[in-house]
Amino acid sequence: xxxxxxxxxxxxxxxxxxxxxxxxxxxxxxxxxxxxxxxxxxxxxxxxxxxxxxxxxxxxxxxxxxxxxxxxxxxxxxxxxxxxxxxxxxxxxxxxxxxxxxxxxxxxxxxxxxxxxxxxxxxxxxxxxxxxxxxxxxxxxxxxxxxxxxxxxxxxxxxxxxxxxxxxxxxxxxxxxxxxxxxxxxxxxxxxxxxxxxxxxxxxxxxxxxxxxxxxxxxxxxxxxxxxxxxxxxxxxxxxxxxxxxxxxxxxxxxxxxxxxxxxxxxxxxxxxxxxxxxxxxxxxxxxxxxxxxxxxxxxxxxxxxxxxxxxxxxxxxxxxxxxxxxx
Amino acid sequence: xxxxxxxxxxxxxxxxxxxxxxxxxxxxxxxxxxxxxxxxxxxxxxxxxxxxxxxxxxxxxxxxxxxxxxxxxxxxxxxxxxxxxxxxxxxxxxxxxxxxxxxxxxxxxxxxxxxxxxxxxxxxxxxxxxxxxxxxxxxxxxxxxxxxxxxxxxxxxxxxxxxxxxxxxxxxxxxxxxxxxxxxxxxxxxxxxxxxxxxxxxxxxxxxxxxxxxxxxxxxxxxxxxxxxxxxxxxxxxxxxxxxxxxxxxxxxxxxxxxxxxxxxxxxxxxxxxxxxxxxxxxxxxxxxxxxxxxxxxxxxxxxxxxxxxxxxxxxxxxxxxxxxxxx
Numbered sequence: 001x002x003x004x005x006x007x008x009x010x011x012x013x014x015x016x017x018x019x020x021x022x023x024x025x026x027x028x029x030x031x032x033x034x035x036x037x038x039x040x041x042x043x044x045x046x047x048x049x050x051x052x053x054x055x056x057x058x059x060x061x062x063x064x065x066x067x068x069x070x071x072x073x074x075x076x077x078x079x080x081x082x083x084x085x086x087x088x089x090x091x092x093x094x095x096x097x098x099x100x101x102x103x104x105x106x107x108x109x110x111x112x113x114x115x116x117x118x119x120x121x122x123x124x125x126x127x128x129x130x131x132x133x134x135x136x137x138x139x140x141x142x143x144x145x146x147x148x149x150x151x152x153x154x155x156x157x158x159x160x161x162x163x164x165x166x167x168x169x170x171x172x173x174x175x176x177x178x179x180x181x182x183x184x185x186x187x188x189x190x191x192x193x194x195x196x197x198x199x200x201x202x203x204x205x206x207x208x209x210x211x212x213x214x215x216x217x218x219x220x221x222x223x224x225x226x227x228x229x230x231x232x233x234x235x236x237x238x239x240x241x242x243x244x245x246x247x248x249x250x251x252x253x254x255x256x257x258x259x260x261x262x263x264x265x266x267x268x269x270x271x272x273x274x275x276x277x278x279x280x281x282x283x284x285x286x287x288x289x290x291x292x293x294x295x296x297x298x299x300x301x302x303x304x305x306x307x308x309x310x311x312x313x314x315x316x317x318x319x320x321x322x323x324x325x326x327x328x
Numbered sequence: 329x330x331x332x333x334x335x336x337x338x339x340x341x342x343x344x345x346x347x348x349x350x351x352x353x354x355x356x357x358x359x360x361x362x363x364x365x366x367x368x369x370x371x372x373x374x375x376x377x378x379x380x381x382x383x384x385x386x387x388x389x390x391x392x393x394x395x396x397x398x399x400x401x402x403x404x405x406x407x408x409x410x411x412x413x414x415x416x417x418x419x420x421x422x423x424x425x426x427x428x429x430x431x432x433x434x435x436x437x438x439x440x441x442x443x444x445x446x447x448x449x450x451x452x453x454x455x456x457x458x459x460x461x462x463x464x465x466x467x468x469x470x471x472x473x474x475x476x477x478x479x480x481x482x483x484x485x486x487x488x489x490x491x492x493x494x495x496x497x498x499x500x501x502x503x504x505x506x507x508x509x510x511x512x513x514x515x516x517x518x519x520x521x522x523x524x525x526x527x528x529x530x531x532x533x534x535x536x537x538x539x540x541x542x543x544x545x546x547x548x549x550x551x552x553x554x555x556x557x558x559x560x561x562x563x564x565x566x567x568x569x570x571x572x573x574x575x576x577x578x579x580x581x582x583x584x585x586x587x588x589x590x591x592x593x594x595x596x597x598x599x600x601x602x603x604x605x606x607x608x609x610x611x612x613x614x615x616x617x618x619x620x621x622x623x624x625x626x627x628x629x630x631x632x633x634x635x636x637x638x639x640x641x642x643x644x645x646x647x648x649x650x651x652x653x654x655x656x
Contacts, residue, residue: 021365021470022470022472025473025554026404026472026473026474026554027369027399027400027401027403027404027473027537027538027539028367028368028369028400028401028403028404028406028461028463029367029368029369030365030366030367030404030465030470031365031366031367031368032365032467033361033365033366037349037358037359037360037361038358038359038361038366039356039357039358039359040356040357040359040410040412040445040446040460040462041355041356041357041412041446042412042414042446042447042448042458042460043414043448044414044416044448044450044458045450046416046450046451046452048452048453049450049451049452050450072355072356073355073356075355075356076354076355076356076358078356082368084368084369084370084460086370086371086372086458087372088372088374088456117368118368118369118370119370120370120371120372120458122372122373122374122377122378123374123377124374124376124377124454124456125376125453125454126452126453126454128416128452128456130370130372130414130448130458132368132370132412132460133356134368135356137358139360142349142350142358144350144354145353145354145355146354209355210355211355226353226354
């Protein structure tokens with residue numbers, strides 16, 4: 001494969017944003033800052049570790065690695081602007097397949113007018129994609145994990161565990177029903193980061209947000225730890241899809257908590273702001289569910305609790321293990 | 329290896345810059361922009377492709393991958409501010425060795441007050457480091473390859489081919505002399521990007537710059553192509569070190585043109601600005617040599633020429649091959 005012809009083939013024909021002074025074609029990209037702060041994150045996905053050809057087509061691989069990154073920006077309440085892709089290419093991947101990987105990224109990027117402004121192309125033994133994303137957020141409106149306060153309510157977007165269900169089917173071919181399988185597979189392969197929802201809440205003064213990359217058990221524990229608060233979740237109202245329940249009746253309850261990569265958002269807001277969150281969610285077509293609340297710590301260490309039968313039990317970050325012990 | 333304890337061990341104790349609103353510890357980093365434009369680049373180095381344990385200690389690996397990135401920023405005339413590191417870790421690397429890789433990066437970063445603000449840690453079969461750097465540059469002062477104009481003079485910093493010489497010794501153990509070997513090895517393992525030199529020239533209106541990652545033959549052709557100009561180089565004045573000449577008398581002339589990874593800067597400036605370039609170089613302790621000039625294209629395609637015996641011969645991007653044919 002000719003590296004230069006490959007780079008030419010993935011190079012954008014134009015940039016959507018006027019703030020791109022220099023994109024791909026020099027030693028680095030040059031950007032004119034907009035108002036506000038800028039937000040940046042990087043994520044790597046490796047073939048055989050984060051995805052396989054058996055469960056993902058090249059287009060899905062591209063979509064998903066960018067989705068994971070844009071989801072990080074959404075979890076900061078920021079609007080994505082730019083991305084850069086560093087790719088490690090093994091000999092067994094053809095130039096045409098790799099172009100489809102980039103098309104998968106571009107398809108998602110185009111939905112949000114995000115420009116590809118740089119990258120690197122190297123050879124190696126395993127396909128690996130490292131995506132750097134850059135976004136912008138109004139000054140002091142970034143949504144930190146540490147922003148939860150006692151009295152806040154806890155909410156989550158969408159339904160949970162779907163991606164885990166889709167992956168299960170792709171790996172094992174085993175399912176209790178085929179009704180809704182396509183939906184689960186799509187949720188795994190081409191997840192939709194909650195960008196518009198998060199950036200539409202810029203009017204709110206304070207909000208904690210985390211994206212659900214490792215399951216809400218893990219994400220809730222991160223918010224609790226960063227805010228030094230306890231989070232209490234009502235497991236009866238945690239949202240799941242009918243499709244997941246039908247296809248995996250023995251697993252869906254565990255996967256709601258431990259299933260990763262749904263790229264939904266878990267957040268806390270003051271009670272008085274809930275109406276705005278609900279209205280915004282409706283206007284952008286995203287489901288949002290109130291699933292609990294924030295309290296001062298009961299002990300010296302911040303914890304996440306499941307409210308059960310009038311009592312509570314601790315939900316640890318792994319979630320899955322814990323719930324399994326509870327007699328799944 | 330415990331990923332979380334490793335991340336804690338490499339996490340900065342503090343940030344040197346007040347513009348870091350949020351570093352490592354959330355979904356993304358948040359930065360308050362300074363005046364001017366921002367500049368960003370990404371580079372990946374893979375074990376077995378870009379370095380080996382035989383030629384590099386862990387500390388050198390870290391230093392060098394960050395140096396390559398900071399050199400890209402220098403080549404834009406920008407001041408580095410932040411970096412993020414995505415690392416793919418195979419089982420054969422110990423946590424302690426990896427910490428030394430990060431120390432190598434930190435040692436270089438600290439010289440320029442550059443903050444580590446984010447990253448990712450994943451497992452895989454080959455050690456791979458992807459570094460994203462972000463810098464700032466005064467508005468409209470980024471140094472593009474396309475900025476060369478007819479009448480400009482062409483200059484280069486430092487000496488060329490040293491890194492190639494150091495690598496040769498590390499790979500083969502063969503050399504004509506041991507006098508200066510340490511210097512060549514150090515130039516290969518811990519190259520010094522020309523950051524201060526480039527950013528100190530901010531007063532100049534126009535300058536083309538490229539960093540010498542692939543040899544000046546390649547870099548000169550890139551400037552020629554982007555500017556649609558011809559570049560003429562006087563091979564008699566291209567700078568090399570006495571150490572390289574002594575250790576590799578049969579190779580140094582080729583390596584001056586084709587040897588990569590010296591991370592020097594190749595640039596063009598209007599004749600009237602040369603005195604400022606020379607003075608700046610002296611004040612920051614960097615050698616600078618005028619090696620040629622810029623002309624309008626002689627044909628339809630931009631070319632680089634070596635002035636020889638009153639005539640010219642074309643220098644292609646690979647440099648090495650061409651000069652070899654010339655009877656090295």
